[in-house]
Amino acid sequence: MDQAGWHKARRLVVPENITVLYLPPYSPELNPVERVWAYLRSHYLSNLAYRDYDHLLDAGADAWQRLTPETLRSVCALDYIMPEEER
DSSP: OOOOGGGSOTTOOOOTTOOOOOOOTTOGGGOHHHHHHHHHIIIIITTOOOSSHHHHHHHHHHHHHTOOHHHHHHHTOOTTTSOGGGO
16 A cells, blocks of 8 residues: 555554555555556646546546556556566
């Protein structure tokens, strides 16, 4: 988990059979979803002017819907999370 406040909140209940490993601060390269956000910005969301908040939300939803399983596999491919046979 990243070290966001809600992940470290005292009220967060972690089951006994789960060991939480926190990512070091400022390490987006260890969190694959950061690569997804970068991909969406660079391919669909950058260099645009949005009319209003709703237009921005619609653009984000449209960009998210364009993601395919193949694109996600490609964008998120990291040696430490890929199965041995796919490396």
